[in-house]
Amino acid sequence: MKLFVTDIDGTLTDGNRVPQEVVEACRRLRTLGWRFMIATGRIWASARPFAEAIGADLPSIVYDGARVLQDGGAHPLSYREWKIPSERAGRVLELGWESSMLIQAYGDEEVTCRPGDEVTSGFFRRINVPVRPDLSAPRLGFDPYRIIFxxxxxxxxELGERIRESLEGVEVTLAGEGFLDILPAGVSKGAAFRAFRTSARLKPEAIVAAGDHLNDIDLLLEADLAVTFRDAPPEVRRAAHLVLPPASSMGFLELCRFLEREESKPFFSKGRQEQRRGCPLCLGGQPPEIKREV
Structure with a gap:
């Protein structure tokens, strides 16, 4: 078994659908023995169409690692999950309450936001996710899986640094430009992937992981072949073996073709992975910020 774990936004696609060329490329990879797994900051309702499009048949890492969910029909089945205790979540909210940022607290496939937050309400209602616009004070009556500013x-x-310095027992990460994600202690996409592999007793002959932002770094470090894109932050590129054109230029399709041509085999040789991190191979152009020092 060969395992391909991928982020969605800025990685698999830069829009709200998977390009047909990528769908077909993933189908061809499945015939070559690759299995797909999604690892995203999205909730299950939003991630599911992407998982289905690429034929991902393994549980999906969602909520930025706070949940590992399996398709269960009308409602997903929980494989593993972690929560922030409500008291600690309230402290997180207090630290960011006076900011100008939108606030989203995530329950079981539902979102709580401030009254009048039409951005959050509109987005989630379009994908049929219940929204509770009743966050009128910095406290919650439930243990959330995550909080987003x-x-x-x-x-x-700045808020992320303040929370990190002021509060223990949570993880602080940037999940995208302007997306500050507060997670339960010890939670990340990489931690969720490790927990899944252990409980499922998976021993793939090869692991490829693809992601484009800071919340993907821990996942990339789990891979034999870690892949990112030219528009990723420098910290992410330093964790990668391979840098591709951005999702807007079909970089994911280039990755699929790279795997189809079996050019990835050298990365799966014992002892080669760590040697190549920090000086990634760049397809389609060398990002100027990275110095190829060996």
Missing amino acids: YGNPSEAR
Whole structure:
């Protein structure tokens, strides 16, 4: 078994659908023995169409690693999950309450936001996810899987540093430009992947992981072949073996073709993986910020 774990936004696609060329490429890879797994910050309702499009038959890592869910028909089946205790979640909310950022607290396939937050309400209602716009004070009556602050990128970074310095027992990461994600202690996409592999007793002959942002780094470090894209932050590129054109230029399709041509085999040789991190092979052009020092 060969395992391909991929992020969605900025990786698999830069839009709201998987390009047909990518769908076909994933189908061909499945005939070559590859199995697909999604690892995303999205909730299950939003991630499911993408998992189905690429034929991912393994549980999906969603909520940025706070949940591992298996398709169960009308409602997903929980494989593993982690939550933030409500008292600690309230402290997180207090630290960001006076900011200008939108706030989203995630329950079981439902989202709580502030009254009047039409951005959050509109987005989730379009995908038939229940929204509770009743967050009128910095406290919750449930243990959330995660809390997101969304808005100005500089404010997101500053708030993230403040939460990290002021509060123990949570993980702080940037899940995208202006997306500050607060997760249960010890949770990440990589941690969820490790937990899944252990409980499922999976021993793939090869692991490929693809992602484009800071919340993907821990997952990339689990892979024999770690892949990112030219528009990824420098920290992410330093964790990669391979840098491809961005999703907007069909970089994921290039990755599928790279695997089809079996050019990835050298990466699966014992002892080669760590040697190549930090000086990634770049297809379609060398990003100027990366110095290829060996």
